[in-house]
Amino acid sequence: MNQIKPVLKFSAALAAVFFTASAFGQEVLPSWDEFAQVRQAGKITWLVDIDNDSLLLKKEDGFYTAGNRIGQSFTKTNAKQALTYGWRLGQELYTASDIKLTPNQISRNDHPYAGWLYAGLYREKSEADGQSQRLGLDIGCLGPCAGGEWTQTHLHRLLKQPLPQGWSTQLRNEWGAVLSGEYSPGRAVVMPYIDIAPRIKGRLGNIFTDASAELMIRAGRLNALPEQAASYGFLRTELKAVAYNASMQGGYFNNQATTVKPKSMVGEFEIGYLWRGENYGASASFIRRSNEIRELSNGQGAQNFARLQFIYAM
Numbered sequence: 522m523n524q525i526k527p528v529l530k531f532s533a534a535l536a537a538v539f540f541t542a543s544a545f546g547q548e549v550l551p552s553w554d555e556f557a558q559v560r561q562a563g564k565i566t567w568l569v570d571i572d573n574d575s576l577l578l579k580k581e582d583g584f585y586t587a588g589n590r591i592g593q594s595f596t597k598t599n600a601k602q603a604l605t606y607g608w609r610l611g612q613e614l615y616t617a618s619d620i621k622l623t624p625n626q627i628s629r630n631d632h633p634y635a636g637w638l639y640a641g642l643y644r645e646k647s648e649a650d651g652q653s654q655r656l657g658l659d660i661g662c663l664g665p666c667a668g669g670e671w672t673q674t675h676l677h678r679l680l681k682q683p684l685p686q687g688w689s690t691q692l693r694n695e696w697g698a699v700l701s702g703e704y705s706p707g708r709a710v711v712m713p714y715i716d717i718a719p720r721i722k723g724r725l726g727n728i729f730t731d732a733s734a735e736l737m738i739r740a741g742r743l744n745a746l747p748e749q750a751a752s753y754g755f756l757r758t759e760l761k762a763v764a765y766n767a768s769m770q771g772g773y774f775n776n777q778a779t780t781v782k783p784k785s786m787v788g789e790f791e792i793g794y795l796w797r798g799e800n801y802g803a804s805a806s807f808i809r810r811s812n813e814i815r816e817l818s819n820g821q822g823a824q825n826f827a828r829l830q831f832i833y834a835m
Contacts (some may be wrong), residue, residue: 536749548606550656551559551644560606561597562822563596563606564595566593566835567833567834568590569830570596570830571828572588573587574586574827576829582620582683584616584822585768585824585826587613587614591610592609593672597713598748599775601649605643605644605671607642608642610674611638612639612668613637613768614635616632616685617667618632618822620683622687623687624687631634632768632781633768634688635641635663635768635769636668636672636691637662639662640659643701644656651708654700654702654703654705655700655702657700659701659726660697661770663694663695663767664767666694669688674684692779693771694825695760695775697767699724699726699729700724700730702721703720703721703722704722710775714742714743715738716736720735721733721735722735725832727765727767727774731762733759733762735758735760739755740755741753752797753795756791756793757789759788763789769781783815785815786808787813789810790810791806791808792806795830801833804829805830808824
């Protein structure tokens with residue numbers, strides 16, 4: 522019976538992801554010829570994303586403690602749509618609720634130490650009315666092979682912050698693949714400077730399997746397509762149904778027993794500001810994520826972290 526439950530959860534999330542993908546139709550599927558055309562005629566953009574709870578200048582450091590991504594995209598645009606192909610390289614770090622806890626002090630219900638290192642490709646199509654579709658694939662490894670201990674330890678030494686004490690307990694190695702999809706039916710323009718857009722998303726793989734719905738509200742000088750100039754504040758809310766989270770449960774195939782179970786529903790709130798010019802852009806936001814661990818209370822498990830993004834278009 523214990524083996525059946527994960528399979529049922531995995532199947533439910535699989536159905537959610539395929540339902541999301543079916544909304545894309547044939548238009549979302551990438552092709553080599555299309556990629557070659559976009560790369561030749563498209564605009565090249567470099568993106569750097571940084572997630573970190575230490576950016577909030579607080580004393581706590583734990584749970585989803587850091588995420589760093591660098592990527593490059595090629596975007597071909599006209600007055601009505603933008604078509605993008607891109608790649609990214611990322612690393613995510615997860616620790617116990619407090620990195621100063623030694624291994625024998627970490628509760629059996631605390632978040633395990635884990636690193637996820639990955640490389641990915643994606644295709645995204647955006648329409649001027651806000652409709653968009655995105656399909657991506659990330660491949661990487663979870664565990665010591667992700668280099669999480671080295672990254673966090675050296676960064677904390679450089680910044681003269683407390684060193685993490687529990688990486689010797691981190692989850693075991695597993696290679697992973699995560700297929701992701703997103704779809705938005707378009708935006709509703711409330712006023713010339715305010716719009717609202719819903720979005721559904723799904724991930725399927727042996728590292729993360731989940732499905733979510735979100736709502737984005739923007740206010741300011743808005744852009745119809747991602748590469749256009751803009752200056753606006755935004756508020757995003759998301760509700761996620763979780764089927765599998767290897768950062769807590771260990772790799773899906775390595776049968777690593779952990780006592781931590783993910784909550785089936787997780788909420789997220791983000792508020793921030795984005796500025797985009799002809800060649801440069803940046804955004805900064807604050808994110809509040811609800812408790813992800815079933816055994817912890819909301820007061821113990823809720824997370825706060827900051828997100829920064831830097832953009833350079835050639």
